[in-house]
Amino acid sequence: MDMKYRQIFRLTLVAVLIVNITQCVQDKPAETTSIIGPYLQNMSDNEVTICWSVKEGVTGISDGDSVVQDVSQYRHHKSIITRLEPNTTYSYDVLKDGTTRGQGTFTTFPEGIQPFHFTVLGDTRTRHDYHQRIVNRMIQEDPLFVVNTGDLVSKGNSMEDWEHFFRINDSLTRHVPYFTVLGNHEQNSENYFNFFSLPGNESYYFFSVSNALIIVLDMEGPDYSAPVYLQGENEDAFWINISKRYFEKEKEWLENILTLNDDAGYIFVFFHPTFYSIKASRVEEAELRREFLGDIFERHGVTAVLNGHDHYYHHAEHGGTHYIVTAGGGAPLYDTDAIQPETVKYQKIEHFMRIDVGLTQTTLKAIDINGKLIEEIVVNCRE
Numbered sequence: 001m002d003m004k005y006r007q008i009f010r011l012t013l014v015a016v017l018i019v020n021i022t023q024c025v026q027d028k029p030a031e032t033t034s035i036i037g038p039y040l041q042n043m044s045d046n047e048v049t050i051c052w053s054v055k056e057g058v059t060g061i062s063d064g065d066s067v068v069q070d071v072s073q074y075r076h077h078k079s080i081i082t083r084l085e086p087n088t089t090y091s092y093d094v095l096k097d098g099t100t101r102g103q104g105t106f107t108t109f110p111e112g113i114q115p116f117h118f119t120v121l122g123d124t125r126t127r128h129d130y131h132q133r134i135v136n137r138m139i140q141e142d143p144l145f146v147v148n149t150g151d152l153v154s155k156g157n158s159m160e161d162w163e164h165f166f167r168i169n170d171s172l173t174r175h176v177p178y179f180t181v182l183g184n185h186e187q188n189s190e191n192y193f194n195f196f197s198l199p200g201n202e203s204y205y206f207f208s209v210s211n212a213l214i215i216v217l218d219m220e221g222p223d224y225s226a227p228v229y230l231q232g233e234n235e236d237a238f239w240i241n242i243s244k245r246y247f248e249k250e251k252e253w254l255e256n257i258l259t260l261n262d263d264a265g266y267i268f269v270f271f272h273p274t275f276y277s278i279k280a281s282r283v284e285e286a287e288l289r290r291e292f293l294g295d296i297f298e299r300h301g302v303t304a305v306l307n308g309h310d311h312y313y314h315h316a317e318h319g320g321t322h323y324i325v326t327a328g329g330g331a332p333l334y335d336t337d338a339i340q341p342e343t344v345k346y347q348k349i350e351h352f353m354r355i356d357v358g359l360t361q362t363t364l365k366a367i368d369i370n371g372k373l374i375e376e377i378v379v380n381c382r383e
């Protein structure tokens with residue numbers, strides 16, 4: 001990776017910079033164990049979390065003579081490193097075993113207002129070869145961080161799926177922080193929360209970089225298989241259901257975060273299911289979602305809302321806010337059979353987004369799997 005080093009410091013993870021190791025480092029030699037990571041989480045201008053997981057065993061489940069499944073067990077490790085310098089590149093080694101297996105680099109976020117760029121992809125759950133090609137393209141872009149709009153894996157409860165996911169991302173995520181959004185396929189699983197170390201309550205959260213505010217919402221909720229705000233005809237159940245309270249609380253939180261950060265130059269909101277769908281069978285769901293969230297994004301001058309879930313690229317615009325579906329990270333593509341009045345651009349193709357945040361203008365580029373530009377959206381800094 002072509003990293004722009006300003007300063008390089010060698011970190012010794014057992015030295016003073018480690019302020020909190022939640023679990024002690026595994027003492028087995030790396031060559032005899034299977035390791036996921038290291039990968040970067042929760043970056044800021046002075047802090048990073050480095051995670052890695054070590055396989056500690058396998059439970060084989062048999063049905064008579066045939067093996068039903070092998071369930072791997074991992075021990076999760078997390079080092080929260082603080083008191084770092086902003087906009088600085090560091091090297092680390094979580095294993096210190098004389099190999100490169102535990103090594104990586106990271107660059108802290110800038111402290112003041114400076115241009116930067118990040119990348120976004122979504123729905124990486126299947127067709128691992130496509131996912132790998134998108135990851136390889138994103139590495140070439142050298143992003144400050146990555147956001148995945150959800151459905152990272154097919155089955156959040158399957159450890160095998162997570163092993164695939166981290167293997168594909170290994171060259172990226174040991175250098176670049178990876179922020180995630182809960183999709184329905186994550187199944188609200190323990191694995192998701194064990195692997196990722198995110199801000200806030202980890203389901204919905206926010207962070208700031210330079211003059212940009214990044215907000216991640218959870219639109220799956222406690223019952224990922226049927227978010228209750230979609231159950232129009234079952235409204236009685238909706239109003240007394242725990243999910244109702246969950247989403248109402250989240251909406252209140254969102255309103256507060258948007259109000260408190262009204263001075264942000266740009267606001268990007270991420271959640272998995274779409275606000276505008278051009279897949280016929282999902283148009284109504286998207287309408288109910290719009291009904292539930294109302295005009296909150298446009299009222300607060302949100303720059304762009306980025307979703308996954310519908311496997312294509314779609315750009316809609318309404319009330320000055322751009323609504324983008326970026327879900328071309330590998331999952332099988334969907335037909336675009338219900339173009340909406342708000343639709344500006346759409347394409348059924350694997351792709352990712354590169355977002356260049358500037359001082360007065362920001363450019364959002366949709367780039368297909370072959371490197372070809374699908375669309376470029378230019379937005380002005382909020383006033």
Ligand SMILES: [Fe+2]
Nearest residue numbers: 151183184309
């Ligand atoms: Fe989905």
